[in-house]
Each structure stands twice: as structure tokens, then as C-alpha cells.
Amino acid sequence: MTKRSPRTKAKALRTPDARVSALGIARDTARDIERGVYQPGARLREQALADKFHCSRAPVREALRLLESQGSVVIEPMRGARIATPQDPTFYEVFLIRRALAGLMAQQAALAKHDEAKIHFVAAARGLPARARAAVDGHAFAKSIRKAIGALIAVSRTPRTVQLVRSLTFGHEAFQDEIVDIKKNRLAQANLWRDMADAAEAGDANAARAAMEGIFDNSRDFVAGRLPTETPKRRPTRRQAE
Amino acid sequence: MTKRSPRTKAKALRTPDARVSALGIARDTARDIERGVYQPGARLREQALADKFHCSRAPVREALRLLESQGSVVIEPMRGARIATPQDPTFYEVFLIRRALAGLMAQQAALAKHDEAKIHFVAAARGLPARARAAVDGHAFAKSIRKAIGALIAVSRTPRTVQLVRSLTFGHEAFQDEIVDIKKNRLAQANLWRDMADAAEAGDANAARAAMEGIFDNSRDFVAGRLPTETPKRRPTRRQAE
DNA sequence: CCCGACAGAATTGTCGACAATATGCACCCC
């Protein structure tokens, strides 16, 4: 007879755009960055973003701080926010860091108990070899890979690691599509994902981590061959606003 | 010609505390957290910090966002900021991340070529067991550990990783001194450092990483055994400010 | 006696405006 009346009190939001808060702005802007709407190094003026989202500069500032912590934006005191540039001299080191953190995720996924998320991940990873053979180009297969990554994120339960990897992936994910564009790499990576799924189901953390690191090593062989030619080390333009 | 409006060029700082900006507040508060001024889980009310630093709430909010990105503070929407506690889900995850990144550093140290930095690191690490036996308390030994860490940083040549680990060490290094306060742990860690030095000299990256991860696992056993007695996450809704 | 609902207080989210500082441009001197 206990009348469960949750304290939902008719949430009436007056603002026309109900989702224009700091978090929403950060999410939308992050998506824009991911989609390449802004050039690397482009300035993000607070007033412009405030006008775009029909709000004040305060939530925009919060959103920019959030994006900075995510790594996709760099804020310098009194000089504003800019899109982060992958022109770091530590490009290869970032690759190694991502490798280590991804290995941690695989390890945690293997240690996680068997629940629906784990079953989903194992299924997604095991299906990759078949998709690698069926896919005619790298783009379709990359989509499947991203699905498996999403399942891995869900099962590993390592939000901070995911956040860290995201902040470090900027400028690197461009290689991924190229890597799986070669059928040999595609199949090799798919098989490693399958190995990871087997290890995860068996609870073998070391094997899962080794498989994940193998995926990165497979990519590294590809990336290493084309990295040395990249050292522009100059600032092409000064004004890249908007 | 344009109109001439001569203005005062004198730089006059009106505020008595010239360095009370968001960054300064973040740094000072981070130091306070490190020194244990705030209890883990204590709330950080914006107005209280604003009063403390004689400024408005805006820079305080910026500082809190910064501290959140560093992991020493947890912010929940509409519920304010709290000092991060080991009970927070991300605490152990941060520990694992540090473990993975430290393993990467050891790995890179082993792969580095033999130069003066490597010789220095190997010597520093090999000397730890003797120092562990000679040290009468944990504090002296912790100093030797820090020296070895400095040598490892120099030889591994992973500045980005070091920066990342530094940003994640908040609230964790407090345990380190306690861990080496027990002689058994002290000796175990020293021996693992020695193993790491051996592996580094032999160029065995996997062994070096395993030794480093062993050091963290040794610490984890200590931390895990002491955590349940900390705070039982009940409902300590009393005033925990200041 | 315990559970749910209500009102008050406390705290956070957002806003518009002002002050401080960096950037860009024209001018002046060499």
C-alpha cells in the first residue's frame, strides 16, 4: 500500500533550448571537433560559441575547461582556447601510451565477471574476422571495429581510462582508417580481436592485454613506415579563426 | 588622423593579492589537499573558497574544474565538488592507469641504449636493497626511491608519460610513505627495483615492465588491506567544510 | 514507532556588465 510517489515535480524548463548547459555545449563541440568542423589550431572564441548556443559565456567557459581536460582543446591564460594540434614532438610516445592504456582496458575486460555486456563484447569481437572478409573496403570494417571498441568500453568499466585515451587519440585516429584499408592488416587485426575475445571469456587478463597490444603493434608497423616524413615543425598560418 | 585619447599607462594593481587567479587558487588548493588539510570526501563549497581567497565564485569554479581534471576533486552536477576518496570508483582505476604507465616507462628504459643515464639508473636501482636494510624509517628510504624514479624518468625519455602520471598521482603518493614504512614492503620493493635494473641492463623490456607492475601490486596489497577501515560511505552529511 | 510529504534554507547554474590584458595597426624616428 505504500504509495510510491517519486518526487517528480513536472519539470518545466523555460529555456527554449533545454539542453544548452555546459555539458551539452561540451558534448556538441566535442562532436564538432571529432567531425573536423574546426581545423587543428583554430581558435575558439567564447562569445562566438555563446552566440551559437544562445547562452552566456559562463557555460561556454565551463565547457571549454571540460574539453581541455579531455585534451581536445588547449587553453592558455589570457590567450583563449584553441583546437589541440597533433604536431607534438611526442607523437610516437603518445602511441605507446595509448597502447598501454588499451592493454589495461583489455585486461580489465577479461577480469570483469560474465554479464550481458561481456557477452555482447565477445560476440562483437568474434564476429570481426567474418566482417573483415566480407568488407569490401576499410571504411565498412572500421565501423565494425568501432562497435567492438564501444562494447569493450562498456565491459571494461574504466571511464577514466577511456577519457584519457580519447584525449590522446586526437590526431591518431586518422591512421586507423588507412590501416584497415589494407586487407592483410584488416584480417590480422580482426584475428587479434578474436583472440582478445577468447581471452576475455576465459578470464585470462595477460592474454587479453597481449592481444590488444598486438593490435597496436600491427598498426605501428604501418604508421612507423610513414611517420618520419612528418616534421613540418612550422606554423603555417597565424589566423585560423572560425 | 584618428582622435587622440591619451590614457593612463601606469600599471596599477589594485588587488592586494596579485596572484589570486583561477590557476593560483587551483595550485594552492591542490597543495592543501596534498597536505591533508581537507578530509577525503569533504565538500568544497564555492562561496567558502571564494571568501578564503578574497575573490568571486567564478575563478573558484574554474579552479575546481581544473582540480577535477587532475582527479583530486569530484564534481557532480548540481551537487557540488568533493575531495576525491579511495571509495570513488575511479580511484582504483587511476591506480591501474599509473601502473600501466609506469610499466611503459620501465619498458622504454629497458629498450633505451646504454648511455650514462642508463648506467646511472641501474646503479641507483641496484643500490636500493642495501638502502632498504640500512634505513631506519620509511622516510629515508622513500627519498632513495624518489632518486631512482628520477633516474628512471631520465633514461626512459617519456616526458608525456611522466606528465600524465604526475597529473594522476594526486592522493596516491600519500600511501607511498606508509607503504615503505613497513620493513617487509620496503625490502620487497627494493628487490623489485633491483630486478628492474637487471632487466633494463639486459634489454628485457617485458621483464622490466613486470618488475614495475610488481611494485605497484605490492603497494596495492597494502592499500587494499587498509581501505575498508577508512570511511564506510554511510551518510556523513555533517558539516565537513574547511 | 516508522514512513511519506512539505516548507525552508543552502548551494549550484546561469546571466549581463565591467576591468585587465594581448593583439593588430598606424605612426614616428633613424
Place this chain on the structure above:
DNA sequence: GGGGTGCATATTGTCGACAATTCTGTCGGG
């Protein structure tokens, strides 16, 4: 003509106030 200097503009940092939401203490009913 080139380089340094100073001002005008644009952008960021900060402030005080209001609105929205959550938390706390109290009251009434079963």
C-alpha cells in the same frame, strides 16, 4: 625603407545578482 613605439580594438578574466535545484529539518498519518 626598416624597426621601434604607442594607441585602438578585440578578447579574456572577474564580479555581483538572480533563478533553479537539492538538501535538511519538521510535521502529519498509518
